[in-house]
Amino acid sequence: MKIDKTLDCIGLFCPMPVVKTKLELETMGIGEVLEILSDDPGFEKDLPAWCKLSGEEFLEIKKEGNIIKGYVKKNR
Amino acid sequence: MRDKMTIILFSSEMDKALAAFTLATTAAASNMDVTIFFTFWGLNILKKSRFAVSKSQNILQKMFNFMSTSELPISKLNMFGLGPWMMKKLMKKSKMASLNDLMKLAKELNVKYIACTTSCGVMGLTKENFTDDVTEFAGASTYLAEAKDSKINLFI
Numbered sequence: 001m002k003i004d005k006t007l008d009c010i011g012l013f014c015p016m017p018v019v020k021t022k023l024e025l026e027t028m029g030i031g032e033v034l035e036i037l038s039d040d041p042g043f044e045k046d047l048p049a050w051c052k053l054s055g056e057e058f059l060e061i062k063k064e065g066n067i068i069k070g071y072v073k074k075n076r
Numbered sequence: 077m078r079d080k081m082t083i084i085l086f087s088s089e090m091d092k093a094l095a096a097f098t099l100a101t102t103a104a105a106s107n108m109d110v111t112i113f114f115t116f117w118g119l120n121i122l123k124k125s126r127f128a129v130s131k132s133q134n135i136l137q138k139m140f141n142f143m144s145t146s147e148l149p150i151s152k153l154n155m156f157g158l159g160p161w162m163m164k165k166l167m168k169k170s171k172m173a174s175l176n177d178l179m180k181l182a183k184e185l186n187v188k189y190i191a192c193t194t195s196c197g198v199m200g201l202t203k204e205n206f207t208d209d210v211t212e213f214a215g216a217s218t219y220l221a222e223a224k225d226s227k228i229n230l231f232i
Contacts, residue, residue: 014102015098018106
């Protein structure tokens with residue numbers, strides 16, 4: 001998977017990771033992939049839910065220790 | 077058409093405002109149109125200065141604005157302001173977004189603020205008493221028109 005940008009949300013709590021994801025995607029082009037790093041346990045469920053709401057494409061979640069890596073493709 | 081969310085923010089407690097703005101910013105970040113209707117105590121959140129006392133107010137209105145200020149209490153364990161102070165400290169320590177941070181984000185994400193004109197009238201508050209964040213001053217019909225086609229509606 002080609003990653004176009006990485007967003008560090010370590011240490012941030014809900015709603016900051018998804019709000020930052022939204023703002024970051026606004027600066028990106030359609031089809032580009034954003035990687036988001038978070039240590040908020042809720043992010044694992046929140047990211048796919050947010051993608052469903054916003055219409056962006058959820059790709060996957062990877063877990064490394066207590067770090068959650070989320071991948072989203074800009075759709076719109 | 078974009079989905080809509082409407083919130084009536086009736087309370088002035090910091091913890092309740094945090095809940096409202098957490099949901100408002102998340103919804104706005106999910107491409108929803110969000111409107112918050114501030115009424116009664118909720119107007120305290122938008123006061124420009126702590127007391128919002130002005131010359132045009134009568135004595136009862138001045139007393140009300142003096143006792144109910146933009147220095148927001150919390151709904152439990154307020155302890156004359158010690159509670160909010162501790163909560164702010166804890167939130168900062170755990171890097172949770174403050175109410176100010178969330179309100180700034182809400183504006184960045186175009187969340188619409190309506191201030192209730194009836195409550196303003198009762199408390200003797202005018203446009204000059206509020207921050208520039210207020211989008212419009214209106215009443216129940218304006219709110220209901222927004223809420224009618226909104227999918228999520230909360231009273232906080």
